[in-house]
Amino acid sequence: MAFENLTEKLSRIFKKLRGQARLTESNMDDMLKEIRIALLEADVNYKVVKEFIANIKEKAIGQDVLTKLNPSQMITKIVHDELEELLGGGENEIQYQNNRPTVILLVGLQGSGKTTSAGKLAYLMKNKLHKKVLLAAGDVYRPAAIDQLKQIADSIDVPVFSKGTNVSPVQIAIEAKKEAFNEHYDVLIIDTAGRIAIDEALMNELSEIKKEVSPDEILLLVDAMSGQDAVNVANAFNDLLALTGVIMSKLDGDARGGAALSIRHMTGVPIKFSGIGEKVSDLDIFHADRMADRILGMGDVMTLVEKAQEEIDEKEARRQANKMMSGKFDLDDMLSQMKQVQKMGSLGGLLKLMPGMPKITPEQQAYAEKEMKNFEIIINSMTFEERHNPEIFQYSRKIRVAKGSGKQVSDVNRVLKKYESMKEMMKKMEQYKKSGKLPPGMGGLGGFGGF
Amino acid sequence: MGLISFLKEKFSKKKTEDTDSYTEGMAKSRQNFSNKLNSLSKKYKKVNQEYFEELEEILIESDVGVKLTLRIIDEVLEESKKKKISDAEEINEIVIDHMFEGYMEKGDSLTEVRFVNDGPTVLLVVGVNGVGKTTTIAKLAKRYLDKGKSVLLVAADTFRAGATEQLQIWADRLGIELVKGEYNSDPSSVAYDGMAKAKKDNIDLVIVDVSGRLQTKQYLMDELAKLNRVIAKVIPEAPHETFLIIDATTGQNGVVQAKAFAEVTKLTGVVITKMDGTSKGGIILAIRDELGVPVRFIGLGEKMDDLKEFDLESYIYGLCVEK
Numbered sequence: 066m067a068f069e070n071l072t073e074k075l076s077r078i079f080k081k082l083r084g085q086a087r088l089t090e091s092n093m094d095d096m097l098k099e100i101r102i103a104l105l106e107a108d109v110n111y112k113v114v115k116e117f118i119a120n121i122k123e124k125a126i127g128q129d130v131l132t133k134l135n136p137s138q139m140i141t142k143i144v145h146d147e148l149e150e151l152l153g154g155g156e157n158e159i160q161y162q163n164n165r166p167t168v169i170l171l172v173g174l175q176g177s178g179k180t181t182s183a184g185k186l187a188y189l190m191k192n193k194l195h196k197k198v199l200l201a202a203g204d205v206y207r208p209a210a211i212d213q214l215k216q217i218a219d220s221i222d223v224p225v226f227s228k229g230t231n232v233s234p235v236q237i238a239i240e241a242k243k244e245a246f247n248e249h250y251d252v253l254i255i256d257t258a259g260r261i262a263i264d265e266a267l268m269n270e271l272s273e274i275k276k277e278v279s280p281d282e283i284l285l286l287v288d289a290m291s292g293q294d295a296v297n298v299a300n301a302f303n304d305l306l307a308l309t310g311v312i313m314s315k316l317d318g319d320a321r322g323g324a325a326l327s328i329r330h331m332t333g334v335p336i337k338f339s340g341i342g343e344k345v346s347d348l349d350i351f352h353a354d355r356m357a358d359r360i361l362g363m364g365d366v367m368t369l370v371e372k373a374q375e376e377i378d379e380k381e382a383r384r385q386a387n388k389m390m391s392g393k394f395d396l397d398d399m400l401s402q403m404k405q406v407q408k409m410g411s412l413g414g415l416l417k418l419m420p421g422m423p424k425i426t427p428e429q430q431a432y433a434e435k436e437m438k439n440f441e442i443i444i445n446s447m448t449f450e451e452r453h454n455p456e457i458f459q460y461s462r463k464i465r466v467a468k469g470s471g472k473q474v475s476d477v478n479r480v481l482k483k484y485e486s487m488k489e490m491m492k493k494m495e496q497y498k499k500s501g502k503l504p505p506g507m508g509g510l511g512g513f514g515g516f
Numbered sequence: 517m518g519l520i521s522f523l524k525e526k527f528s529k530k531k532t533e534d535t536d537s538y539t540e541g542m543a544k545s546r547q548n549f550s551n552k553l554n555s556l557s558k559k560y561k562k563v564n565q566e567y568f569e570e571l572e573e574i575l576i577e578s579d580v581g582v583k584l585t586l587r588i589i590d591e592v593l594e595e596s597k598k599k600k601i602s603d604a605e606e607i608n609e610i611v612i613d614h615m616f617e618g619y620m621e622k623g624d625s626l627t628e629v630r631f632v633n634d635g636p637t638v639l640l641v642v643g644v645n646g647v648g649k650t651t652t653i654a655k656l657a658k659r660y661l662d663k664g665k666s667v668l669l670v671a672a673d674t675f676r677a678g679a680t681e682q683l684q685i686w687a688d689r690l691g692i693e694l695v696k697g698e699y700n701s702d703p704s705s706v707a708y709d710g711m712a713k714a715k716k717d718n719i720d721l722v723i724v725d726v727s728g729r730l731q732t733k734q735y736l737m738d739e740l741a742k743l744n745r746v747i748a749k750v751i752p753e754a755p756h757e758t759f760l761i762i763d764a765t766t767g768q769n770g771v772v773q774a775k776a777f778a779e780v781t782k783l784t785g786v787v788i789t790k791m792d793g794t795s796k797g798g799i800i801l802a803i804r805d806e807l808g809v810p811v812r813f814i815g816l817g818e819k820m821d822d823l824k825e826f827d828l829e830s831y832i833y834g835l836c837v838e839k
Binding site for chain 1: 573576577578579581582644645646647648650675676677678679681682684685686699734735738763765766767768769770772773790793796798799
């Protein structure tokens, strides 16, 4: 990890200050310095950091340290709460119209992720909210921007309103709105062209679109990787268009996304969505508490839990649970369990979401992921009988499987060993079940440990 | 003599077309940086605690990064004490010196693509989504076409919707060939085809567009490693160059990106795009400081010819000297 976890830094500082029951100016100084650096490294705007730190100081001084928390936990809590309060608030949900299409205009700089997000928004509204959505291709300048939107739209089965590249974006927006009204769409999402920086031509075009179609929502795309300038960009767009919301894109990288805080603080515009991956389903409603964790570098437990809930195939999980409980567990079951875990995304990504896990190096993560793949290859090289009755494995069978999968006999042995230990765990679980208690660490994701 | 005085003198005698592109393209960045620095020296005739606090603000707001900023300030403080300088204007010059001395000391300052003597030279272009990778590839292709080289493009970004189409449009405009595969097909097989074709047609420069990837995605990074292996199978020693494209507005994550890419592929250069925006571009200093990779080209405008060789002196002149 690039940055030492802020929580760790703070507790290190506070080791020397053990036993102090009050937060005072002097014992807070070092900690505030670390918090300041953490925020700046997360690309929070300098001025915002300054005000923020002053606020924290004011709030924290003289506070009694709650009995159960040490001072570093205490200050982290204050910082976290303050961040959450700043990030959240405001009307952060889309207001849908009842008897006419809701018109959404997407604006932003080049490369901020407008076209991709247009597709993701359409997907979210269509599949989760069951809206009838129309996309309008208003980026007539960037080569292949319309193709890109069409490809995405095709994949999610949403129609695109396009007039090619020879019609002005304003005209396209007007006609798309007409189409949306005539065909009784619930939502119209208008993709627009980006520019390298705020320039007059772009701004004129956007304000004209605004004047002509009076959108219900004007959402600004902000790249989570943006640096100190993000806040100026947001200000410029907001002054001209009166934004109704912000979408943070590319939050699936390791950018800490401090821009979210700066923009919220400086413009007051609420953050409504965040882009969390490359797939079209990877757009999420913005969660202030999680963003606060992220800016501070503290992991994101809730997202992990929700991701796990969404991605794990319920039926398959239940089938397996029953099988486990009945004490029958074979190599096919092990493989399908592993696949369930894989569905949730890369193991590394998952581990990163968990607090207290920074000790796993990228190399270890990559190793674990590779191992999973090898297991799959090896198990796929076995016969039906072998997979369901691993007990029949003898040396000759192992050699055959090793050859068939292009691996070593020792690799095959590792699979079998893993199988044995998982089976052992299942047995224990059954015993625990009989005694009415779950063994520690076996709730929820039980059985996936050890990879 | 400080860097600034030196450059003022140098460029007063001889300005090139490129110098003008720099001063023009960086007008907005200059407003942000140099004007602030100047008003700082006007506000504080003599330096004091507040001067350094405001200096810190200016540097951090230029995306130079906290670590480097604190170090520059320490160095400047020390030098000003040693030389007993307290005049703010003079100190400003020392600040500039320390900002860029680091860059000059950290390794070589190559710009143009280094061509191999024999067979095709392979240039891999990597970068996260949305930094202007495809456009930069087109600009690089044009640059070397103009220099009389034969150029082949390879669309190994088979993932992003519209990526291949965008590159195809550029290839058509430039009148060069593009090797491509099906949407979502294996990028390595596209790269393989591209290398084979380059060899057969005796192409001078092959530019490979790699899917914009977030460096945190292990499988994408693995794919990049595989791409490198496949390319080397057809053309040993290739890829000869790997450029990381970075948007000038990128914040401190730019350093994290560069580090991650450097781990899986031998990064030989950085190309900065969109420098003509309001961007601060301080990230190039942070990256150089951490990795020593040189900036090879810089995008100073939207026109095809606005991709310039990176020239540190013109850059500093464009960033710091009052118009």
